[in-house]
Amino acid sequence: xxxxxxASGAATQAFERLRAEFAGxxxxxxxxxxxxxxxxxxxxxxGGLFLADLFGLLERLxxxxxxxxxxxxxxxxxxxxxxxxxxxxxxxxxxxxxxxRFQAAARRIYRDGVSDWDGAWAVxxxxxxxxxxxxxxxxxxxxLGFGQLAPAVLVHPAPDTDSLAQLVADWxxxxxxxxxxxxxxxxxxxxxxxxxxxxxxxxxxLDQAYRRFGDEIAALGAALAAGDTLAPPDxxxxxxxxxxxxxxxILRDPLLPAELMPPDWSxxxxxxxxxxxxxxxxxxAEGWISAHWQGRDGGPLPDAASDFRRRFGGL
Numbered sequence: 001x002x003x004x005x006x007a008s009g010a011a012t013q014a015f016e017r018l019r020a021e022f023a024g025x026x027x028x029x030x031x032x033x034x035x036x037x038x039x040x041x042x043x044x045x046x047g048g049l050f051l052a053d054l055f056g057l058l059e060r061l062x063x064x065x066x067x068x069x070x071x072x073x074x075x076x077x078x079x080x081x082x083x084x085x086x087x088x089x090x091x092x093x094x095x096x097x098x099x100x101r102f103q104a105a106a107r108r109i110y111r112d113g114v115s116d117w118d119g120a121w122a123v124x125x126x127x128x129x130x131x132x133x134x135x136x137x138x139x140x141x142x143x144l145g146f147g148q149l150a151p152a153v154l155v156h157p158a159p160d161t162d163s164l165a166q167l168v169a170d171w172x173x174x175x176x177x178x179x180x181x182x183x184x185x186x187x188x189x190x191x192x193x194x195x196x197x198x199x200x201x202x203x204x205x206l207d208q209a210y211r212r213f214g215d216e217i218a219a220l221g222a223a224l225a226a227g228d229t230l231a232p233p234d235x236x237x238x239x240x241x242x243x244x245x246x247x248x249x250i251l252r253d254p255l256l257p258a259e260l261m262p263p264d265w266s267x268x269x270x271x272x273x274x275x276x277x278x279x280x281x282x283x284x285a286e287g288w289i290s291a292h293w294q295g296r297d298g299g300p301l302p303d304a305a306s307d308f309r310r311r312f313g314g315l
Contacts, residue, residue, distance in 0.1 A: 011228035014219040023062025030071035036244040044304040048093030112313025117257035122181040126152040145254030147200025210266040224280040232288035235281040275312035
């Protein structure tokens with residue numbers, strides 16, 4: 001369904017500048033953008049969308065129908081989505097594996113940033129396996145935020161235990177890492193901790209990415225905070241752009257406890273800005289989805305699950 005935009009006010013001007021920049025990016029990765037749409041908008045409402053509804057949203061974001069079809073085919077082939085024919089329409093839903101991946105990512109993307117660290121560390125020791133298998137295991141652990149201390153040793157002070165347990169379970173028994181977790185035997189000095197962090201993680205590029213993200217959404221956030229409004233369909237487009245760009249940064253962030261990060265760490269400001277903007281547009285976008293997107297049975301999509309309201313610490 002086509003998504004009309006309504007132009008008025010400073011918020012809409014800021015939104016249109018953001019949308020034009022977003023749609024003009026090259027290369028614009030349609031598959032990654034579809035992942036964002038499913039994770040942010042579809043997953044809370046049962047995990048499925050009709051192709052026609054995707055077309056209308058993605059067109060406003062610079063993705064044409066042919067690009068959408070090609071990207072969806074790849075996501076189905078890669079096991080993220082399952083395709084169905086319902087009458088004459090194409091319907092796509094999250095696969096079981098895709099739903100697990102989304103849940104793991106959502107815990108990081110929509111976190112509220114508040115966590116208490118007990119001083120414990122998780123240490124993952126890699127088994128003796130083929131080089132390509134070890135490289136893949138390192139990549140998956142680093143996606144969970146682990147830093148590499150040595151060729152066969154990765155560490156993290158506060159990993160997502162559910163995601164870590166799923167990662168370990170997904171590997172064949174003989175290729176699983178040995179994970180040991182617990183507090184340090186003796187209290188390390190702040191200097192020792194800073195040195196360990198510096199050895200295992202490089203935050204320079206991530207810091208710059210967070211600052212760019214904050215700069216990009218500042219004008220829209222300020223306009224909405226001042227009381228201006230966006231039309232509901234524009235709120236949905238803005239929400240997808242916000243989550244897509246924030247997701248690209250935060251999924252690279254190891255999310256270390258605040259005690260291990262510098263006081264001026266840019267990730268804190270980025271989280272605050274993202275949460276504020278998301279809260280300002282979330283429910284207008286939800287209202288538009290409820291009124292215009294179709295569920296598998298031909299009626300409206302199911303209402304968003306209760307955990308939707310817990311995003312960013314509470315909407």
